[in-house]
Amino acid sequence: MPFWRRRTNPATSLDEFVGRGADRAADPIDLAVAAKQWEAKIGARKRGPSPLAISAFSLIRGGDLFERKGKPARSDPALIDRYAKEQLVVHANRVKASTVDDAVQGVLQVLAGHPAVLARMLLAKPIHLELIPDGDDFRRFGFPRHTNPNAAGIFWNDPKDDFAMIGLREEHVLRRPHLMVHEMTHTVHLMGLTEKERDDIDQMLMPVYRSKRWVEEAVAIYAERAFGAKYTDEDLQAPGLYGKTRRDWNPKHVFSLFIAEWLRPAS
Numbered sequence: 001m002p003f004w005r006r007r008t009n010p011a012t013s014l015d016e017f018v019g020r021g022a023d024r025a026a027d028p029i030d031l032a033v034a035a036k037q038w039e040a041k042i043g044a045r046k047r048g049p050s051p052l053a054i055s056a057f058s059l060i061r062g063g064d065l066f067e068r069k070g071k072p073a074r075s076d077p078a079l080i081d082r083y084a085k086e087q088l089v090v091h092a093n094r095v096k097a098s099t100v101d102d103a104v105q106g107v108l109q110v111l112a113g114h115p116a117v118l119a120r121m122l123l124a125k126p127i128h129l130e131l132i133p134d135g136d137d138f139r140r141f142g143f144p145r146h147t148n149p150n151a152a153g154i155f156w157n158d159p160k161d162d163f164a165m166i167g168l169r170e171e172h173v174l175r176r177p178h179l180m181v182h183e184m185t186h187t188v189h190l191m192g193l194t195e196k197e198r199d200d201i202d203q204m205l206m207p208v209y210r211s212k213r214w215v216e217e218a219v220a221i222y223a224e225r226a227f228g229a230k231y232t233d234e235d236l237q238a239p240g241l242y243g244k245t246r247r248d249w250n251p252k253h254v255f256s257l258f259i260a261e262w263l264r265p266a267s
């Protein structure tokens, strides 16, 4: 049996790395630069707030709950299509077309809520979406050596590449719709926020999670919940903070409110 098919731990992690190796990189956005890029790509705005502004951060900066008049805007479906066409490079790797389609739709739902999240991702590096055939190994598809072969999904970003990568294991796409939310949330967290916005999240979560890698996981798990994840016992009992964060999640926690306002999942 080749080494990548040897399953030493039957409990599947949603995503993780093993042993030593580089952390995935963040590509923070610079709002001043991005505003000019947006104008060149989509056109100048006439009036109103910046199309790149995310007011959700006021929740975790000052703890303020803001009043909103009417329903919040949602992403323009034409721009979601444009993202899929221009920014998402799908490598099906002979996985069944309907599974590939579920994976793509699952990833795109993270961009379907907040127009500024989508706008920022239209300006970020493109994503290569790799479907990993059942039982195969992420590392054969360009993921780094320290990728856990038992992971269900991975987000990876290396500063020297002009694209980032999401890997989704075929056998989990249908069973775990929250997998796509999880991996795409890593993407918008690490590639769709300014340095300051990411620091604000760290400041709130570091006292609990103690490491940046776990803060990233907590953000992705809170997003799973916000998008209505239905967990199996295996998900809830997953090792380390994966299971614990899922069990402890509370919709009234200020961080849950932040996630809901940042990503605006369809209700």
Ligand SMILES: [Zn+2]
Pocket: 014, 015, 016, 182, 186, 216, 217, 220
């Ligand atoms: Zn993760």
